[in-house]
Amino acid sequence: MTFFLNACGIICALGDQLDAVKQRLLQQASSGIHMTDAWSSGSMLPLGAVTSKLPDINHLPPHLQLKFGSRNNQLALAALQQIRPEIEGAIQKYGADRIGIVLGTSTSGISGTEQALRYHEEHGVLPPDFHYAQQEMGSVADFLATELQTSGPAYVHSSACSSSAKAMASAARLIKMGACDAVITGGVDSLCAFTVAGFSALESVSKQQCRPMSLHRDGINIGEGAALFLMSKEPSTVALLGWGESSDGHHMSAPDPTGAGAILAIQQALTRAEIQTSDIDYINMHGTATVQNDAMESRVIHALFGEQVLVSSTKGFTGHTLGAAAAIEAALCWISMQDDNPEGQVPAHLWDGIPDPELPTLNLCQSQSKLGRPLRYALSNSFAFGGSNASLILGRVGNE
Numbered sequence: 001m002t003f004f005l006n007a008c009g010i011i012c013a014l015g016d017q018l019d020a021v022k023q024r025l026l027q028q029a030s031s032g033i034h035m036t037d038a039w040s041s042g043s044m045l046p047l048g049a050v051t052s053k054l055p056d057i058n059h060l061p062p063h064l065q066l067k068f069g070s071r072n073n074q075l076a077l078a079a080l081q082q083i084r085p086e087i088e089g090a091i092q093k094y095g096a097d098r099i100g101i102v103l104g105t106s107t108s109g110i111s112g113t114e115q116a117l118r119y120h121e122e123h124g125v126l127p128p129d130f131h132y133a134q135q136e137m138g139s140v141a142d143f144l145a146t147e148l149q150t151s152g153p154a155y156v157h158s159s160a161c162s163s164s165a166k167a168m169a170s171a172a173r174l175i176k177m178g179a180c181d182a183v184i185t186g187g188v189d190s191l192c193a194f195t196v197a198g199f200s201a202l203e204s205v206s207k208q209q210c211r212p213m214s215l216h217r218d219g220i221n222i223g224e225g226a227a228l229f230l231m232s233k234e235p236s237t238v239a240l241l242g243w244g245e246s247s248d249g250h251h252m253s254a255p256d257p258t259g260a261g262a263i264l265a266i267q268q269a270l271t272r273a274e275i276q277t278s279d280i281d282y283i284n285m286h287g288t289a290t291v292q293n294d295a296m297e298s299r300v301i302h303a304l305f306g307e308q309v310l311v312s313s314t315k316g317f318t319g320h321t322l323g324a325a326a327a328i329e330a331a332l333c334w335i336s337m338q339d340d341n342p343e344g345q346v347p348a349h350l351w352d353g354i355p356d357p358e359l360p361t362l363n364l365c366q367s368q369s370k371l372g373r374p375l376r377y378a379l380s381n382s383f384a385f386g387g388s389n390a391s392l393i394l395g396r397v398g399n400e
Contacts, residue, residue: 048319
Protein backbone atom coordinates (compact mmCIF):
# COMPACT_ATOMS: atom_id res chain seq x y z
CA MET A 1 0.00 0.00 0.00
CA THR A 2 1.22 3.49 -0.87
CA PHE A 3 0.67 6.42 1.48
CA PHE A 4 0.48 9.55 -0.63
CA LEU A 5 1.29 12.98 0.74
CA ASN A 6 -1.36 14.91 -1.18
CA ALA A 7 -0.75 18.38 0.26
CA CYS A 8 1.74 20.14 2.53
CA GLY A 9 1.54 23.26 4.65
CA ILE A 10 4.59 24.67 6.40
CA ILE A 11 5.63 27.58 8.59
CA CYS A 12 9.10 27.96 10.05
CA ALA A 13 11.98 30.42 10.27
CA LEU A 14 12.32 30.29 6.47
CA GLY A 15 8.80 31.58 5.83
CA ASP A 16 5.11 31.31 6.55
CA GLN A 17 4.00 29.89 3.19
CA LEU A 18 5.16 26.97 1.09
CA ASP A 19 6.36 29.13 -1.81
CA ALA A 20 8.39 31.42 0.46
CA VAL A 21 10.05 28.46 2.16
CA LYS A 22 10.84 26.87 -1.20
CA GLN A 23 12.37 30.05 -2.59
CA ARG A 24 14.68 30.57 0.37
CA LEU A 25 15.55 26.88 0.60
CA LEU A 26 16.38 26.18 -3.05
CA GLN A 27 17.22 29.55 -4.55
CA GLN A 28 18.85 31.74 -1.92
CA ALA A 29 20.43 29.21 0.44
CA SER A 30 19.97 31.72 3.26
CA SER A 31 19.30 30.91 6.88
CA GLY A 32 16.17 31.87 8.79
CA ILE A 33 18.10 31.93 12.06
CA HIS A 34 18.56 35.29 13.78
CA MET A 35 19.76 36.65 17.11
CA THR A 36 17.15 37.26 19.79
CA ASP A 37 16.83 37.33 23.57
CA ALA A 38 13.08 36.74 23.59
CA TRP A 39 13.40 33.31 25.21
CA SER A 40 16.74 33.61 27.02
CA SER A 41 16.41 36.30 29.71
CA GLY A 42 18.44 39.01 28.02
CA SER A 43 21.13 36.71 26.65
CA MET A 44 21.24 36.93 22.84
CA LEU A 45 21.09 33.57 21.08
CA PRO A 46 20.61 32.53 17.45
CA LEU A 47 17.16 30.96 17.21
CA GLY A 48 14.94 29.85 14.36
CA ALA A 49 11.96 31.95 15.40
CA VAL A 50 8.84 32.55 13.33
CA THR A 51 8.51 36.33 13.06
CA SER A 52 5.37 36.64 10.93
CA LYS A 53 1.95 37.33 12.42
CA LEU A 54 0.14 34.13 13.37
CA PRO A 55 -3.58 33.52 12.85
CA ASP A 56 -5.75 33.99 15.91
CA ILE A 57 -8.46 31.63 17.12
CA ASN A 58 -11.05 34.30 17.93
CA HIS A 59 -13.58 32.57 15.68
CA LEU A 60 -13.99 29.85 18.31
CA PRO A 61 -16.41 30.18 21.23
CA PRO A 62 -14.85 31.84 24.33
CA HIS A 63 -14.46 28.62 26.29
CA LEU A 64 -12.55 27.03 23.38
CA GLN A 65 -10.42 30.13 22.91
CA LEU A 66 -9.41 29.68 26.55
CA LYS A 67 -8.76 25.95 26.17
CA PHE A 68 -6.77 26.18 22.93
CA GLY A 69 -5.11 29.59 23.30
CA SER A 70 -1.44 28.78 22.66
CA ARG A 71 1.29 29.80 20.21
CA ASN A 72 1.71 26.12 19.40
CA ASN A 73 -1.86 25.88 18.18
CA GLN A 74 -1.52 29.12 16.24
CA LEU A 75 1.50 27.69 14.39
CA ALA A 76 -0.49 24.55 13.61
CA LEU A 77 -3.39 26.66 12.34
CA ALA A 78 -1.03 28.64 10.09
CA ALA A 79 0.10 25.39 8.43
CA LEU A 80 -3.45 24.02 8.31
CA GLN A 81 -4.82 27.07 6.51
CA GLN A 82 -2.48 26.40 3.58
CA ILE A 83 -3.99 22.97 2.88
CA ARG A 84 -7.51 23.47 4.19
CA PRO A 85 -9.19 23.17 0.76
CA GLU A 86 -7.62 19.74 0.24
CA ILE A 87 -8.61 18.68 3.75
CA GLU A 88 -12.18 19.88 3.31
CA GLY A 89 -12.30 17.90 0.07
CA ALA A 90 -11.19 14.77 1.91
CA ILE A 91 -13.80 15.31 4.63
CA GLN A 92 -16.51 15.67 2.00
CA LYS A 93 -15.30 12.57 0.16
CA TYR A 94 -14.72 10.22 3.09
CA GLY A 95 -16.73 11.66 5.99
CA ALA A 96 -15.58 13.42 9.17
CA ASP A 97 -15.33 10.13 11.07
CA ARG A 98 -12.85 8.74 8.53
CA ILE A 99 -10.30 11.54 8.92
CA GLY A 100 -7.54 11.06 11.50
CA ILE A 101 -5.16 13.56 13.06
CA VAL A 102 -1.75 12.35 14.27
CA LEU A 103 0.89 14.93 15.16
CA GLY A 104 4.22 15.25 16.94
CA THR A 105 5.09 17.92 19.49
CA SER A 106 7.25 18.36 22.55
CA THR A 107 6.56 21.84 23.94
CA SER A 108 2.82 22.25 23.39
CA GLY A 109 1.70 25.42 25.21
CA ILE A 110 4.55 25.69 27.71
CA SER A 111 5.41 29.24 26.61
CA GLY A 112 1.94 30.37 27.68
CA THR A 113 2.41 28.71 31.04
CA GLU A 114 5.69 30.58 31.48
CA GLN A 115 3.89 33.87 30.88
CA ALA A 116 1.11 32.86 33.24
CA LEU A 117 3.59 32.06 36.03
CA ARG A 118 5.28 35.43 35.59
CA TYR A 119 1.88 37.07 35.86
CA HIS A 120 1.16 35.03 39.00
CA GLU A 121 4.44 36.15 40.55
CA GLU A 122 3.43 39.79 40.09
CA HIS A 123 -0.28 39.61 40.85
CA GLY A 124 -0.74 36.57 43.07
CA VAL A 125 -3.23 34.95 40.69
CA LEU A 126 -3.10 33.31 37.29
CA PRO A 127 -4.20 35.48 34.36
CA PRO A 128 -7.79 35.10 33.13
CA ASP A 129 -6.65 33.89 29.69
CA PHE A 130 -4.72 30.91 31.07
CA HIS A 131 -6.05 27.36 31.15
CA TYR A 132 -4.09 24.27 32.10
CA ALA A 133 -5.29 22.48 28.95
CA GLN A 134 -3.14 24.83 26.86
CA GLN A 135 -0.01 22.93 27.84
CA GLU A 136 -1.37 19.40 27.49
CA MET A 137 0.55 17.42 24.88
CA GLY A 138 -2.63 16.36 23.13
CA SER A 139 -3.89 19.92 22.79
CA VAL A 140 -2.90 20.47 19.17
CA ALA A 141 -4.61 17.31 17.90
CA ASP A 142 -7.74 18.16 19.91
CA PHE A 143 -7.61 21.70 18.56
CA LEU A 144 -7.36 20.68 14.90
CA ALA A 145 -10.16 18.11 15.33
CA THR A 146 -12.32 20.84 16.87
CA GLU A 147 -11.37 23.32 14.14
CA LEU A 148 -12.18 20.85 11.35
CA GLN A 149 -15.07 19.09 13.14
CA THR A 150 -13.56 15.68 12.46
CA SER A 151 -14.28 12.67 14.66
CA GLY A 152 -11.65 10.14 13.63
CA PRO A 153 -8.66 9.20 15.80
CA ALA A 154 -6.81 12.31 17.04
CA TYR A 155 -3.66 12.04 19.12
CA VAL A 156 -0.08 13.20 19.60
CA HIS A 157 3.33 11.54 19.73
CA SER A 158 5.87 13.14 22.05
CA SER A 159 9.26 11.45 21.79
CA ALA A 160 11.50 14.51 21.51
CA CYS A 161 13.08 15.03 18.06
CA SER A 162 11.55 11.89 16.53
CA SER A 163 7.98 12.86 17.48
CA SER A 164 6.63 13.89 14.10
CA ALA A 165 8.40 11.08 12.23
CA LYS A 166 6.64 8.64 14.51
CA ALA A 167 3.38 10.53 13.96
CA MET A 168 3.72 10.11 10.19
CA ALA A 169 4.43 6.40 10.60
CA SER A 170 1.36 6.08 12.82
CA ALA A 171 -0.74 7.93 10.25
CA ALA A 172 0.26 5.37 7.62
CA ARG A 173 -0.65 2.55 9.98
CA LEU A 174 -4.13 4.00 10.56
CA ILE A 175 -4.74 4.01 6.82
CA LYS A 176 -3.25 0.54 6.36
CA MET A 177 -5.43 -0.99 9.07
CA GLY A 178 -8.54 0.64 7.62
CA ALA A 179 -9.24 2.92 10.58
CA CYS A 180 -8.95 6.05 8.43
CA ASP A 181 -9.18 6.99 4.77
CA ALA A 182 -7.07 10.13 5.22
CA VAL A 183 -4.92 11.52 8.02
CA ILE A 184 -3.66 15.00 8.79
CA THR A 185 -0.16 14.34 10.05
CA GLY A 186 3.09 16.14 10.79
CA GLY A 187 4.32 18.14 13.74
CA VAL A 188 4.46 21.47 15.50
CA ASP A 189 6.63 22.98 18.22
CA SER A 190 6.95 26.49 19.59
CA LEU A 191 9.87 28.23 21.22
CA CYS A 192 9.82 28.64 24.98
CA ALA A 193 12.28 29.59 27.69
CA PHE A 194 12.04 26.11 29.21
CA THR A 195 13.63 24.32 26.24
CA VAL A 196 16.19 27.06 25.59
CA ALA A 197 17.31 26.94 29.23
CA GLY A 198 17.24 23.15 29.32
CA PHE A 199 19.43 22.65 26.27
CA SER A 200 21.70 25.44 27.47
CA ALA A 201 22.14 23.62 30.78
CA LEU A 202 23.23 20.57 28.81
CA GLU A 203 25.80 22.78 27.02
CA SER A 204 24.12 21.86 23.74
CA VAL A 205 23.19 25.36 22.52
CA SER A 206 25.52 27.26 20.21
CA LYS A 207 25.95 31.02 20.55
CA GLN A 208 26.40 31.34 16.78
CA GLN A 209 24.74 29.80 13.75
CA CYS A 210 25.00 26.04 14.04
CA ARG A 211 27.67 24.25 11.98
CA PRO A 212 26.69 20.62 11.39
CA MET A 213 29.61 18.31 10.63
CA SER A 214 32.17 21.05 11.23
CA LEU A 215 35.37 20.71 13.20
CA HIS A 216 34.07 23.67 15.20
CA ARG A 217 30.49 22.46 15.77
CA ASP A 218 29.38 23.31 19.28
CA GLY A 219 25.64 22.82 19.53
CA ILE A 220 22.19 23.48 18.18
CA ASN A 221 20.10 26.54 17.34
CA ILE A 222 16.61 25.88 18.67
CA GLY A 223 13.76 26.73 16.31
CA GLU A 224 10.00 26.51 15.98
CA GLY A 225 7.45 25.82 13.31
CA ALA A 226 4.89 23.42 11.91
CA ALA A 227 4.50 21.16 8.90
CA LEU A 228 1.28 19.33 8.12
CA PHE A 229 0.51 16.80 5.40
CA LEU A 230 -2.72 15.35 4.11
CA MET A 231 -1.96 11.64 3.76
CA SER A 232 -4.27 9.28 1.89
CA LYS A 233 -4.40 6.52 -0.71
CA GLU A 234 -5.32 9.08 -3.38
CA PRO A 235 -2.40 9.21 -5.87
CA SER A 236 -0.17 12.27 -5.98
CA THR A 237 3.46 13.06 -6.76
CA VAL A 238 5.11 12.18 -3.42
CA ALA A 239 4.44 9.39 -0.94
CA LEU A 240 5.75 8.07 2.34
CA LEU A 241 7.19 4.78 1.13
CA GLY A 242 8.93 3.53 4.24
CA TRP A 243 9.71 4.18 7.85
CA GLY A 244 11.82 2.63 10.56
CA GLU A 245 11.82 3.04 14.33
CA SER A 246 14.19 1.84 17.03
CA SER A 247 15.35 2.60 20.55
CA ASP A 248 18.97 2.66 21.66
CA GLY A 249 18.39 2.23 25.37
CA HIS A 250 21.87 3.74 25.73
CA HIS A 251 21.68 7.13 27.50
CA MET A 252 19.15 9.81 28.40
CA SER A 253 20.60 12.35 25.99
CA ALA A 254 23.67 10.95 24.18
CA PRO A 255 23.25 8.65 21.15
CA ASP A 256 24.76 5.19 21.06
CA PRO A 257 28.15 5.96 19.47
CA THR A 258 28.05 2.68 17.51
CA GLY A 259 24.89 3.85 15.72
CA ALA A 260 23.30 0.41 16.02
CA GLY A 261 19.82 1.78 16.63
CA ALA A 262 20.13 4.35 13.84
CA ILE A 263 21.23 1.64 11.41
CA LEU A 264 18.25 -0.51 12.42
CA ALA A 265 15.80 2.35 11.79
CA ILE A 266 17.28 3.10 8.35
CA GLN A 267 17.30 -0.56 7.35
CA GLN A 268 13.67 -0.97 8.41
CA ALA A 269 12.71 2.04 6.30
CA LEU A 270 14.54 0.65 3.27
CA THR A 271 12.86 -2.73 3.70
CA ARG A 272 9.38 -1.19 3.92
CA ALA A 273 10.07 0.96 0.87
CA GLU A 274 11.38 -2.11 -0.98
CA ILE A 275 14.45 -0.26 -2.24
CA GLN A 276 18.21 -0.53 -1.79
CA THR A 277 20.72 1.90 -0.32
CA SER A 278 21.88 2.63 -3.87
CA ASP A 279 18.40 3.95 -4.76
CA ILE A 280 18.56 6.83 -2.28
CA ASP A 281 19.28 10.12 -4.07
CA TYR A 282 19.47 12.43 -1.05
CA ILE A 283 19.73 12.13 2.72
CA ASN A 284 18.40 14.80 5.05
CA MET A 285 20.54 14.27 8.14
CA HIS A 286 19.36 14.75 11.68
CA GLY A 287 22.53 16.86 11.71
CA THR A 288 22.14 18.80 14.96
CA ALA A 289 25.71 20.19 15.04
CA THR A 290 26.36 18.61 18.42
CA VAL A 291 29.63 16.74 18.79
CA GLN A 292 28.23 13.29 19.50
CA ASN A 293 25.20 13.25 17.19
CA ASP A 294 27.14 14.32 14.09
CA ALA A 295 29.88 11.82 14.81
CA MET A 296 27.45 8.93 15.16
CA GLU A 297 25.28 9.85 12.18
CA SER A 298 28.15 10.50 9.78
CA ARG A 299 29.63 7.09 10.54
CA VAL A 300 26.27 5.40 10.04
CA ILE A 301 25.66 7.13 6.69
CA HIS A 302 29.17 6.36 5.47
CA ALA A 303 28.88 2.72 6.51
CA LEU A 304 25.53 2.21 4.76
CA PHE A 305 25.72 4.58 1.78
CA GLY A 306 29.37 5.44 1.23
CA GLU A 307 30.41 8.95 0.27
CA GLN A 308 28.62 9.50 -3.05
CA VAL A 309 25.00 10.14 -2.04
CA LEU A 310 24.10 13.81 -1.57
CA VAL A 311 23.71 14.68 2.11
CA SER A 312 22.77 17.80 4.05
CA SER A 313 21.45 19.00 7.37
CA THR A 314 18.75 21.65 6.97
CA LYS A 315 18.92 22.77 10.59
CA GLY A 316 21.14 25.63 9.46
CA PHE A 317 18.05 26.99 7.66
CA THR A 318 15.35 26.39 10.27
CA GLY A 319 17.01 25.71 13.58
CA HIS A 320 16.26 22.50 15.43
CA THR A 321 12.48 22.52 15.74
CA LEU A 322 12.46 19.58 18.16
CA GLY A 323 9.09 17.78 17.98
CA ALA A 324 8.35 19.39 14.61
CA ALA A 325 11.80 18.72 13.12
CA ALA A 326 11.05 15.45 11.35
CA ALA A 327 7.88 16.82 9.74
CA ILE A 328 9.51 20.07 8.65
CA GLU A 329 12.46 18.20 7.18
CA ALA A 330 10.11 15.77 5.42
CA ALA A 331 8.34 18.84 4.04
CA LEU A 332 11.64 20.18 2.69
CA CYS A 333 12.17 16.85 0.93
CA TRP A 334 8.56 16.98 -0.36
CA ILE A 335 9.22 20.47 -1.77
CA SER A 336 12.35 19.22 -3.54
CA MET A 337 10.41 16.37 -5.19
CA GLN A 338 7.73 18.44 -6.89
CA ASP A 339 7.36 18.79 -10.64
CA ASP A 340 8.66 22.37 -10.59
CA ASN A 341 12.11 21.12 -9.56
CA PRO A 342 12.96 19.02 -12.66
CA GLU A 343 16.73 19.28 -12.13
CA GLY A 344 16.49 17.76 -8.67
CA GLN A 345 18.05 20.62 -6.74
CA VAL A 346 18.47 19.60 -3.12
CA PRO A 347 18.83 21.66 0.06
CA ALA A 348 22.32 22.99 0.69
CA HIS A 349 24.35 22.13 3.78
CA LEU A 350 24.90 25.38 5.68
CA TRP A 351 28.09 25.38 7.74
CA ASP A 352 31.54 26.99 7.90
CA GLY A 353 33.08 24.57 5.38
CA ILE A 354 35.70 23.26 7.82
CA PRO A 355 35.42 19.44 8.04
CA ASP A 356 36.23 17.43 11.13
CA PRO A 357 39.10 15.11 10.18
CA GLU A 358 37.86 12.59 12.75
CA LEU A 359 34.64 12.06 10.78
CA PRO A 360 34.26 10.08 7.54
CA THR A 361 33.93 12.01 4.31
CA LEU A 362 30.37 12.62 3.09
CA ASN A 363 29.08 14.29 -0.06
CA LEU A 364 27.74 17.42 1.65
CA CYS A 365 25.47 19.43 -0.64
CA GLN A 366 26.80 22.74 -1.86
CA SER A 367 24.63 25.70 -2.83
CA GLN A 368 22.69 24.79 -6.00
CA SER A 369 23.57 21.07 -5.78
CA LYS A 370 21.50 19.24 -8.41
CA LEU A 371 20.96 15.67 -9.51
CA GLY A 372 20.28 16.71 -13.10
CA ARG A 373 16.95 14.84 -12.94
CA PRO A 374 13.97 14.75 -10.57
CA LEU A 375 14.72 13.68 -7.01
CA ARG A 376 13.13 10.24 -6.66
CA TYR A 377 14.00 8.84 -3.22
CA ALA A 378 14.94 10.80 -0.10
CA LEU A 379 15.82 9.51 3.35
CA SER A 380 15.19 11.76 6.36
CA ASN A 381 16.68 10.85 9.74
CA SER A 382 15.57 11.87 13.24
CA PHE A 383 17.59 10.64 16.21
CA ALA A 384 16.17 11.87 19.50
CA PHE A 385 17.02 12.03 23.19
CA GLY A 386 16.62 8.71 24.92
CA GLY A 387 17.79 6.92 21.78
CA SER A 388 14.42 7.27 20.05
CA ASN A 389 15.34 6.80 16.38
CA ALA A 390 13.13 7.23 13.34
CA SER A 391 13.86 7.30 9.61
CA LEU A 392 11.44 8.16 6.81
CA ILE A 393 11.75 7.47 3.09
CA LEU A 394 9.81 9.72 0.76
CA GLY A 395 9.46 8.75 -2.87
CA ARG A 396 8.40 10.50 -6.04
CA VAL A 397 5.85 8.07 -7.43
CA GLY A 398 3.03 9.99 -9.07
CA ASN A 399 4.79 11.52 -12.07
CA GLU A 400 8.18 9.90 -12.46
